Amino acid sequence: MTATRAVNIPRSPSGSAAPRPGVRPSTGRTGTCFDNAITESFFASLECELLDRRTFRTRPEAERVVFAHIEGFYNPRRRHSANDRLSPAEYERRQALKNVRPVTRPA
Structure with missing residues (x-):
């Protein structure tokens, strides 16, 4: 069971979240190396293809x-749409x- 709590984040005049001191804003965008969709896909595949099938x-x-x-x-064989x-x-x-x-080589 997980609980999610909504948090109001102050916004700057440009509309982006205003970072607090010591907090860096998110750098992730879809399709960048910081996007965790590929990681989530990996763990979903691992769970479905391996972990759900055995004890x-x-x-x-x-x-x-x-x-x-x-x-x-x-890594060596499974093909990925992101690659x-x-x-x-x-x-x-x-x-x-x-x-x-x-x-x-020098001439």
């Missing part, structure tokens, strides 16, 4: 199974190749 006797057993699922299936239908591992590999600069 674990111990925490270490659960940790081993979750690790094996992530490293053996989720142009590529697996996370393939997406990272392609991004790394884009950032490789050819080695230039």
Whole structure:
């Protein structure tokens, strides 16, 4: 059970939330690395594809199974719409190749 409480946040003249001293405003926007939709999707997939289907006797057993699922299936093989239908591992590999600069040798 969770409880949610509405809070009135003072607004600046521009309409954005006025940050209190020591509090940084949110930097997240849809489609940025700060957007947690991908993280929420990951945990929903993990729960549906793995956790709802079995029971674990111990925490270490659960940790081993979750690790094996992530490293053996989720990262190398499962395709994601946020990654142009590529697996996370393939997406990272392609991004790394884009950032490789050819080695230039002095003449």
